[in-house]
Amino acid sequence: MTDFLSSRLGVAPGVAELIVALIAAVILITFMLLSAIFFVWLERKVSARIQDRLGPTRVGGKFGWLQTLADGLKLLVKEDIIPTNADHMLFRLGPYIALAGAFLAFVALPFGHKVVAQNMNVAVFYMLAVMSSEVFGVILGGYGSGSKWALFGGMREAAQVVSYEVPRAISVLVPVIVAGTMNLSLIATQQVGGFWNWYVFHDPFTFCAFWTFFTCGTASCKRAPFDLAEAESELVAGFHTEYSGFRWLIFFMAEYGSMFAISGIAVILFLGGWNLGIFPWELSDKIGILGNVINVLVFIVKGWLLVFVMMWVRWTLPRLRIDQVMITCLRYLLPISCVLLLGVSVWQLMLWQVTYSVVRDGQVIHEPILGYANYVLAAACLALVVWAVWKLMKASGTTPIQMMPGAWPALNTPGSPLVPKS
Amino acid sequence: MIPVGLDSYLVLGAVLFVCGALCMAMKRNAIGVLMGVELVLNGANINFVAFARYNRTFQIEGQVFALFVIVMAAAEAAIALAIVLNFYNNHLTVDVDTAEELKG
């Protein structure tokens, strides 16, 4: 958000900056809360559809739009229970530290061209650093609850989150090396143009770095399949067992906030940020304010899409055990991310070594051969997506439940083997 | 209102340093002593970065030194905790007042 508005209104500059900062903070936290409301509804719908049921359909129309508001109201009026053995100060402090860690990351996240609360030169590093202090909310919640299940869950969660920060940071370094800066606005403006300019297609190492970053990001958000904190069959609910009502809501706001922050980083670093990928210009320069609005919308939709993928993965894959979680981090993701870091450094160094010469405008210009790798990768990914969509459209429309013997007869699908032929 | 100058930051660094030194001297829990060490290092870091900001000659050295101090503090905290764990495994307590086998 541009921060030189109030200076023109004759207000003292210090107070003006404070007012602008307050407005930016209010907008960011409103966006975070609205996103969280949307995500709760989305999670219930996605989980329902994957489990072959419908999800909320009653509150607020046919699709249950207002279900989250009803949930929120319920949580607000719930009784606030603090266990007797709990350390009162730490029990109360835990959720707010987690929320602070998740919210502070949004300060450096650019939503569009020059639409950022604070344009920092080390934006991506700052976001990772601030989200790493969220683990303290988990620890305090686990310890402060005064119950050993919460303590165990909290310690396991803390070990997992802290371990996955290392390959996450190394995977973030890969596109930063390609971009040459840690400034998220600059990285996104470098990916202007067609979608083949996106860094995910830039070279095979960055392509793999996207997947490792997404995996590590999912793990450090404590999402499935790494969600031991919510392992109902093992630890009741891990570190937030004893939290009810509003405090539980704060923990979940923090989790959805950090999910969107991780998706936002992935979108800017790998998926072209706010660029649509179709037009070769920067929209806000061409069309002004409308371009800014389109940029912000594109960014938000891309972020929500990645969060949807996180939810999709959650309800598809089974949960990993704690030793499997640590093995995945230490024996697979960490060496893979180190190899990717080495690979992308070598790629960037070799980029200008392997060249061919063309004569353009009477001058001999050296073009790097490896610079065309992004077209190859982009074409390959596009072909893969088109093939997958074509195969999906050819698949039959019956769900597995409808094909099981003895199941309820399919009511609305003619041609299904279970509809009685009349 | 006193304008914020270099002195304010140095005083803040001194306060942190004194708190850390007293922690190291007074705490009976070995991990409390470690917390004191961290406070001392943070006080020194504030001094470094304040000088980096207020003196043109040290504009980059101050931040580089602060970075090195942070990294070395991490290394030292890891080793200190390993030693404390060893002590706990041998004595079943982390009270530094009981660590007097080499006394006398």
Added chain:
Amino acid sequence: MDQQAVLFLIIATFTGLSAIAVLVSQNIVRAAVWLLFTLAGTAGVFFLLGADFVAATQLIIYVGGILVLVVFGVMLTAQGPFITMKVGAAEWVIASFVGLLLLGVLVTSLVGAFNFRTPSPEMTSAEKSLSSAELGQVFLGLEGVTPETNLTGLPEGARPAPRQRVSYLLPFEIVSVHLLVVLIGAAYLARAKRRRGAIS
């Protein structure tokens, strides 16, 4: 600037009070929480001084690494309910006397000793703060951010000697190897062993 003063007052009071709370607190887990606030406050001071990279490093290493390690250590070395190891009242009196004396010595020697009143480059906006690319180039000695000055502290009458541009690559490599050694050493020291009985 007035805004700087207000922000500094808030953050410095927060940091200072948290540091005093670490000292005073009897429960070790609460002391760890106050240490968390102190470290976060120090990161805020770094942000205020325009050192973004150092502040982010402080957060990620100190808060996200060292403090988690400390809390894990606290949990692992707990014996039953945290036996709050109390310190006698006489020790408190002596300690506060010595502490105030030390603080007095430090403050009187620091205040007014240096002539730097105003921040040198006007680094109030984020664009002016040192980016990671510049830091990297200075680390490699490729580009000196520090302005060319002469060495200070030379004896009277000596020729003014210009400062050489240094690269920080060697200390960086030494620190990397040091970290590796510490990693291996700590893992070896803290390996699981058979626990002997308590030595009273």
